[in-house]
Ligand SMILES: Nc1ncnc2c1ncn2[C@@H]1O[C@H](COP(=O)(O)OP(=O)(O)OP(=O)(O)O)[C@@H](O)[C@H]1O
């Protein structure tokens with residue numbers, strides 16, 4: 146693949162006090178691909194996501210998205226550039242309806258100014274109807290349209306995880322970072338999530354995935370990076386990663402043994 | 407507009423026509439002023455989830471600014487720098503009050519950028535205390551504890567042609583009612599829009615809100631500004647109604663009263679502060695009319711408040727809404743059209 150580079154990370158280090166979570170990490174995300182980041186618990190995967198999306202400050206290194214440095218930008222500014230993430234720990238607007246969750250996600254797509262809102266201009270009402278339509282379309286896309294009117298807190302776990310993706314999609318990402326989107330899903334839900342991921346990809350959205358479910362990772366990824374103790378120990382195609390002795394020793398070995406046994 | 411709303415409005419507008427007891431009108435006016443202030447507090451507390459425990463500062467600023475503008479003043483801003491202003495028409499003073507209170511809200515919002523929860527409470531409380539001390543001690547400007555007296559009443563129009571003067575209670579009642587309805591409409595527009603959703607998002611899950619591009623600080627500042635301007639309007643109306651203002655308008659108990667109204671009525675609901683405001687604004691008067699001893703009155707007030715908060719932690723309006731949903735529409739509860747109703 147000779148696609149253009151979407152995100153370039155170079156020499157990224159992340160520290161929490163004395164603890165080094167990520168140490169001089171360098172990699173690229175290419176336009177249109179599905180890139181996965183794997184590694185044992187505590188390897189630094191979520192920390193890397195947090196640094197890219199502005200939730201923690203990098204101790205060193207550079208993060209450049211389509212020519213713009215993300216270092217020092219706030220999470221909402223990074224989202225404005227088209228880099229949107231989901232969270233490892235389920236994160237929705239619990240007290241709001243499913244539809245309202247997605248409407249909040251549509252924030253960047255709406256144009257209402259505070260003055261127009263206070264004056265009650267017809268353009269605001271028009272846009273609200275349009276946004277509701279878009280929100281429903283997104284819910285149909287992830288398969289949650291039947292739940293539109295329900296309060297998020299009443300959804301079963303698998304659907305909550307879908308709602309998180311719907312909210313992220315509403316923000317119109319060009320690069321979508323998913324942190325363990327299928328953790329806690331049953332095999333059937335995971336299988337349908339893999340289909341959804343293919344559809345997301347079909348929209349031209351680049352996907353950067355953190356996941357422990359190796360069946361899914363191997364099935365959907367173009368390339369995989371393996372992280373161990375904050376350092377990249379391998380990168381390559383799924384087949385290469387599966388054969389890499391260091392990856393097998395540090396991470397895959399136990400997982401495959403567990404999955405097969 | 408729904409029929410129930412119309413009926414309520416018609417009833418409220420008709421009150422001065424058949425209610426001849428001026429004391430009752432006075433109580434309604436004061437309650438209405440408090441309801442406006444409570445609605446403004448609800449925008450912050452209920453929708454952005456940030457507790458402004460110095461909210462009375464904006465109310466007091468509105469009262470003082472409008473009074474001073476309409477009385478005129480001469481005061482030293484710095485030693486040797488004399489600021490002088492001729493008396494201005496009351497409506498202009500009220501406009502200044504709303505603007506300056508709104509500006510103060512903007513400043514507080516800016517200061518509290520990154521400041522949430524307990525820190526927001528501290529910033530707002532400190533602000534209110536500073537303003538109270540200024541009102542108390544800048545005697546040249548505010549007359550301090552001697553109070554600003556003889557504040558003129560609002561007059562609209564010109565004496566030659568047609569003049570509306572808000573000297574008497576029915577006129578003031580209508581003024582409060584109109585401003586309250588206007589405030590309600592503005593808040594409703596706000597919370598049922600992109601801006602309101604951003605505020606709710608800040609309240610419910612700030613990291614998630616920022617991840618989808620919501621500049622939460624911007625909307626917190628907007629909420630604080632609108633809220634402060636509205637409280638300022640309430641303060642201005644108050645000043646020209648009672649026509650005397652002293653530093654006691656900044657008493658902490660007034661903020662607490664507003665918080666009680668919002669919390670018992672239902673924070674984060676449009677009707678909550680109105681319901682809470684009516685109950686806890688009228689209750690003391692009803693108890694007094696029933697000739698219950700003052701100390702017992704306050705016990706009843708306190709016990710009722712605790713009961714509401716204990717048994718209806720969400721507030722009265724959400725409790726009624728849930729109850730109606732359960733008892734009146736069990737069959738339609740799952741139907742899709744329910745989703746169109748904004749669940750705020
Ligand atoms: N906010 C924080 N403060 C202090 N230490 C942290 C913080 N966030 C992460 N860490 C530490 O940094 C290291 C990397 O954590 P991280 O969450 O990035 O791992 P991970 O690869 O996502 O693991 P998992 O697979 O369990 O999600 C861990 O040792 C963790 O304890």
Ligand SMILES: [Mg+2]
Nearest residue numbers: 190191192233
């Ligand atoms: Mg993680």
